[in-house]
Amino acid sequence: MSLTTAPPHQSQRRSVAALAIIAACQLMVVLDGTVVYVALPKIQADLGFSTANLSWVVNAYTLAFGGLLLLGGRAGDILGHRRIFVAGIALFGLASLAGGLATAEWLLLAARTAQGVGAALAAPTALALIPANFDEGPARTRAIGVYTAVAAAGGAVGLILGGVLSDWASWRWVLFINVPIALAVLLAAPAAIRETPRRPGHFDLAGALASTGGMTALVYGLIRTSAPALAAAGVLLIVFLLREARARQPILPLRLLADRTRAAGYATMLAFPAAMFGMFFFLTQFLQQTHEYSALRTGFAFLPLTLLVLVSSALAAKLIPRFGASPLAATGAAVVTAGMLWVAQISPDTDYATGVLGPVVLFGLGAGLLFAPLTGAILSGVEPADSGAAASLLNAMQQVGGALGLAVLVTVADTASTPIDGMSRAFWVAAAFTATAAILALIARRRQPRNPL
Known part of the structure; x- marks a missing residue:
């Protein structure tokens, strides 16, 4: 059963506008996780951050985003996805403006936290709006392809944009840039995006608190390598699962x-x-x-990845009907694994042309082949009442997976005698992660031919 059925005579113009709005939202949310990286030295000099506190410019966003994703998705199911989407974008835009105007550490950190809250509302509802606005079949496959291309390329785009804005203008513009985009989305969304039915009923507040607390503690524990936080996360997430198994309207239906x-x-x-x-x-x-x-040159070093993700995502959308999504996803993960094994040979003598560009190219090609089929597999057959929960869990997996993986890789790198040797060890472990992803994609293959994964 599909999530919902779009009107049969939906205009092409409205479809294009809806997809542009959803893609713009996803781009903002994803790139804001990386756009500040290359601007951190200038932020530190301007606002007087200590080295320890500077990491919270990134962590405040990650914690709020990862911790509230499930709540944001379920709020869309109950109150309407477009309604929550618009609220999230509005908060995100206002927080970006406040962050750009910040004159003290606490003001910037508060703004980054608010950005994370807005992203947690907007990201899962944006994905859930695709089935509501595009018929299942080629139209929805193309829409998911665009969405996943933006999601996969957004991190690299953030590095490029952060380098351009911080070098050519000011670090404040890595936040200000979101404001006109958010305003345009807010003005266009009511006319271009079809609302989903509201499903009023009991809101699982206990589950929301347990999941939010557990996810926040987990992300915090991984970032800070805090055993007490990780223990608290384990307890809260167990409580959350027990609660969801009994709740009448859980925020995460275990089905x-x-x-x-x-x-x-x-x-x-x-x-x-x-x-x-x-x-x-x-x-x-x-x-x-x-x-x-x-910073600018570093950002542009990832430009081939961005371009190739877009190309391979479009290619994947065309190949899914012919080969099925599972083989494509597994192939994409295998291509990325080859890139990881290549870059694991890194040494002080490795230059960009011979040791970095090739792995970046393989990563871009593979990521595009993986993300679109994977997203389609997760959304396929979800009941309309569960669409927000399914989308929010997908986004949560990205945040938690990224945080967990980075924590593991940094720990592995710290065991080496030199930074370059540490990077090499980390890339070997990263190759194991992507090889595992390839195996999982094959395990996930449906018995029915041509269905996603």
């Missing part, structure tokens, strides 16, 4: 995980971003510290 294909899709989405976040983290350091690249 979503009963489907083998969907469960394996979520597991794949946990494993793959673990490698992706690590690649950005370590290659950015390698280029800036070893080869003394500027």
Whole structure:
């Protein structure tokens, strides 16, 4: 059963506008996780952050975003996805404006936290709006392809944009840039995007609190390597699962995980971003510290990845009907694994042309082949009442997978005697993550031919 059925005579113009709005939202949300990385030195100099506190410019956003995703998705199911989408974009835009105007540490951190809350409302509802606005079949497949291309390329776009804005204007513009985009989305969304039915009823407040607390503690514990936080996260998430098994209207219906294909899709989405976040983290350091690249040049070093993700995502959308999504997703993960094994040979003598560009190209090609089929697999066959929960869990897996993977890779890198040796070890482990993703994609294959995964 499909999530919902779009009107049969939906205009092409409205479809294009709806997809542009949803893609713009996803781009803002994803790139804001990386856009501040290259601007951090200038933020530190301007606002007087200590080295320890500077990391919270990134962490405040990640914690709020990852911790509130399930709540945001379920709020869309109950109150209407477009309604919550618009509220999230409005909050995100206002928080971006406040962050750009910040004159003190606490003001910027408060703004980044509010950005994360807005992203947690907007991201899962944006994905859930695709089935509500596009018929199942080629139209929806193309829409998911665009969405996933933007999601996969957004991190690299953030690095490029952050380098351009911080070098050519000011670090404040890495936040101000969101304001006109958010305003345009707010003005266009009511006319272009079809609302989903509201499903009033009991709101699982206890489940929302347990999941939010557990996800926040988990992300915090991974970022800060805090054993007490990780223990608290374990307790809260167990409480959350027990609660969801009994709740009349849970924020995470456990029946979503009963489907083998969907469960394996979520597991794949946990494993793959673990490698992706690590690649950005370590290659950015390698280029800036070893080869003394500027922030701008470092950002543009990832431009081939961005372009190839867009190309391979469009290609995947066309190939799914012919080959099925599971082989494509597995192939994409295998291509990325080859890139990880290549970059694991990194040494102080490795230059961009011979040791970095090739892996970046393979990562871009593979990521595009994986993300679109994977997203389609997770959304396929979800009941309309569960669409927000399914989408929010997908986004949560990306955040948690990225945070968990980066924490593991940094720990592995710290065991080496030199930074370059540490990076090499981390890339070997990242290759294991992507190989695991390939295996999971094959396990997830449906018995019916040509169905997603």
